[in-house]
Amino acid sequence: MSxxxxxxxxxxxxxxxxxxxxxxxxxxxxxxxxMMTLLFHIDLRYxxxxxxxxxxxxxxxxAAAYVREGFTNVRVGIFLEVATTVGALSGAALAGFIPTSxxxxxxxxxxxxxxxxxxxxxxxxxxxxxxxPLALRLRLNSTYPTAAGIRAYSVQGVKKGFALMxxxxxxxxxxGIGSGIVKVLAMDHTMKLPFKVSTTxxxxxxxxxxxxxxxxxxxxxxxxxxxxxxxxxxxLAGALLGARILAGAKTLWLRRIFTTVVVVLALxxxxxxxxxxx
Amino acid sequence: MRDRRDEQIELVIGRLLQWGVxxxxxxxxxxxxxxxxxxxxxxxxxxxxxxxxxxxxxVGGIIRAARSGDSxxxxxxxxxxxxxxxxxxxxxxxxxxxxxRDRLYMLTTTIVLALLLYGLIWGRx
Numbered sequence: 001m002s003x004x005x006x007x008x009x010x011x012x013x014x015x016x017x018x019x020x021x022x023x024x025x026x027x028x029x030x031x032x033x034x035m036m037t038l039l040f041h042i043d044l045r046y047x048x049x050x051x052x053x054x055x056x057x058x059x060x061x062x063a064a065a066y067v068r069e070g071f072t073n074v075r076v077g078i079f080l081e082v083a084t085t086v087g088a089l090s091g092a093a094l095a096g097f098i099p100t101s102x103x104x105x106x107x108x109x110x111x112x113x114x115x116x117x118x119x120x121x122x123x124x125x126x127x128x129x130x131x132x133p134l135a136l137r138l139r140l141n142s143t144y145p146t147a148a149g150i151r152a153y154s155v156q157g158v159k160k161g162f163a164l165m166x167x168x169x170x171x172x173x174x175x176g177i178g179s180g181i182v183k184v185l186a187m188d189h190t191m192k193l194p195f196k197v198s199t200t201x202x203x204x205x206x207x208x209x210x211x212x213x214x215x216x217x218x219x220x221x222x223x224x225x226x227x228x229x230x231x232x233x234x235x236l237a238g239a240l241l242g243a244r245i246l247a248g249a250k251t252l253w254l255r256r257i258f259t260t261v262v263v264v265l266a267l268x269x270x271x272x273x274x275x276x277x278x
Numbered sequence: 279m280r281d282r283r284d285e286q287i288e289l290v291i292g293r294l295l296q297w298g299v300x301x302x303x304x305x306x307x308x309x310x311x312x313x314x315x316x317x318x319x320x321x322x323x324x325x326x327x328x329x330x331x332x333x334x335x336x337v338g339g340i341i342r343a344a345r346s347g348d349s350x351x352x353x354x355x356x357x358x359x360x361x362x363x364x365x366x367x368x369x370x371x372x373x374x375x376x377x378x379r380d381r382l383y384m385l386t387t388t389i390v391l392a393l394l395l396y397g398l399i400w401g402r403x
Contacts, residue, residue, distance in 0.1 A: 004318035007310075043327040053357055060363040061299045063292040074288060074371060078387050081368075085393040092397070138382070207364040208390065212397045214361045218354075219336060219401025221329030225353035226317065229310035232357070236303060 003226050006040065011230035013039070014054065018238025021058070023245070024258045025199065026118055027206075028235045029055040029177040030111065034265040037104075038272070042227065044100045048176030049222030052214040054235035055178045059207030061236055062243060071200040073142050073193065076155065080165045080186075081208050087169020088212035095174055096220075104273030107175050111266035114181045115259045127153035127194050134158040144197050153194055161191040165205075173213035178206040287374040294370065295363050302360035309344075309352030316349050337399065358398075365394045 001009075013035050014028070021028030029051050036047035066072055095103075131141050131154035140155040164186035168179040180202050187198035217223055333339040334354050343351030372387040 001322050002318060003320050003322045004314050006322040007314060007318070040324075042324045045327045046324050053360060056360055056364060057299055057303070060295045060360070060367070063295040063367070066292070072288065074374075075383060078368075078371060078383060078390060081390045082386060082393075085390055085397075089393060089397060208368060208394065211361050211364040212394055215394070215397030215399075216401050218358070218361065218398075221335050223354070223357060224324065224330060225309065225334070225350045225357070226313060226322070227324060228357055229306050229313070229353045232306060232360070233303060233310070236299070 007226065007230040009040070010036070010227065011234040014231045014234025015238040018054070018058065018235035018240075019242045020238075020254065020258045020261075021235075022062075022239040022242025024118065024255045026114060026258060026262070027055070027178045027180045028058060028239060030114060031261060031265060032231060032235065033107065033176050034111070034269055036227070036231070038265065038268050044103060045217075045222045046224045046227050048095075048174075049214070049217050049224065050228040050231040051176035052172075052210045052217065053223065053228050053232045055172075055176070055210040056207045056214060057232050057236040058239040059178065059203055059210070061240060062203055063207075066200040066203050071144050071194075071196045072204050073140070073197055073201050074204070075138070075142070076140050076187070076191075076193065076197075077201045077204045079138060079140065080162060080183075081205055083162045083165035084169035084172070084183075084205055084209040085212040087166040088173040088209050089169075089216065090166075091170035091173025092213040092216040094170070098174070101273045101276045103174060104269045106171075106273075108266045108268075108270035108273060110171060110175060110177070110181075111262050111269065115262045115266065117181055117185070118255060118259050118262075125188075125192050127151070127192060129154060129156060129192065132156050132158045142197075144194055151194075153192075153197070156192040157190040161186045164190060169209050169212070172206075172209045173216075178210060180206055287370075287377075291367055291370045291374075295367055298363040298366060299360065302356045302363065305356030305359060306353055307356075309349050309354075309356055312349035313353055336401070361398060365391065365398065368394060 017031045018028040032051040032054060033047045036042040037044055135141055135155035135158050143150050143152045168182035172179040183202040184198045187193045188195055333343045337358055340351050340354045340358055344355040368391045375383040375387055
């Protein structure tokens with residue numbers, strides 16, 4: 001296959017990944033790496049480099065739209081970014097020592113977990129419990145707009161959330177993904193932020209986390225221009241289109257399709273990883 | 279905790295980021311088209327990892343090579359611009375906390391910015 005033809009296929013595949021990722025809220029980065037390695041037999045390191053770049057494009061490109069909704073909690077974001085960036089730099093340092101077969105297995109497990117979470121409805125939880133004293137000291141508690149007007153919420157489990165964010169940063173660097181699922185888990189499940197606040201603040205953090213390890217990978221030569229350019233442009237175009245049509249889309253069946261794709265890729269990654277074929 | 283000024287600042291930052299991504303994408307498109315014109319016919323072989331040329335692995339090297347019109351370096355330049363957009367976001371957020379005289383978050387934001395720049399400029403982890 002020529003470089004031009006590969007670029008065309010990568011751009012089309014990345015466009016689909018970005019579109020489905022935006023429509024389902026699971027992010028496109030998750031399927032870019034399996035697509036590149038399983039379908040096009042590209043080395044995992046190049047795939048991770050290209051994927052991280054596309055994750056940054058999606059996060060920064062969508063920033064204004066998220067801010068306009070008025071849900072992002074900037075203090076929570078910045079505070080947790082200390083954990084995710086330290087995690088990302090640690091993950092990038094580790095990446096050189098972990099065999100690619102082990103990374104493939106880890107990737108498969110993360111994909112399976114994502115599929116499992118995506119089929120469960122987000123749990124409702126009270127947001128007016130007494131605040132974690134640490135959240136008061138760090139002034140993390142805030143307000144968000146609801147149909148019934150502005151509502152205040154308080155933040156729980158600050159330390160555990162911070163620790164989970166470190167893990168999210170490590171995974172982001174090791175696998176070239178945004179780790180949005182772990183970030184939302186930390187903020188929604190552990191810190192008990194309202195769901196909308198978790199998802200928008202997660203988008204705020206994903207770009208920063210990915211940029212920390214992308215810088216390191218650029219110096220290590222993981223970012224190959226001939227691969228990164230179609231992937232970045234494809235995912236970005238898909239994600240922007242997805243955000244536009246999101247309002248009218250029937251997301252339930254899309255979610256099912258995307259989840260099926262994720263499970264198939266997960267099993268394939270596990271198989272290749274365990275057999276050592278990647 | 280959250281006032282209208284916070285929101286205004288964030289909105290401006292969000293807009294700037296979108297412009298940053300647009301600028302990066304334009305540079306990547308130009309470099310990408312040149313790259314395809316130059317190397318597009320060659321067989322693609324990315325099964326084996328060969329680290330990029332040293333010139334394409336540092337910000338300084340990329341800028342130098344892009345100036346001389348190297349298509350691969352122009353793509354990399356666009357990607358560096360893109361990687362810099364989250365850093366710009368954090369830097370602008372730092373500015374917002376300075377205006378608000380919020381010392382705790384000036385410190386926190388400075389730590390995040392330092393970690394990001396460390397990765398991008400020195401590239402060691």
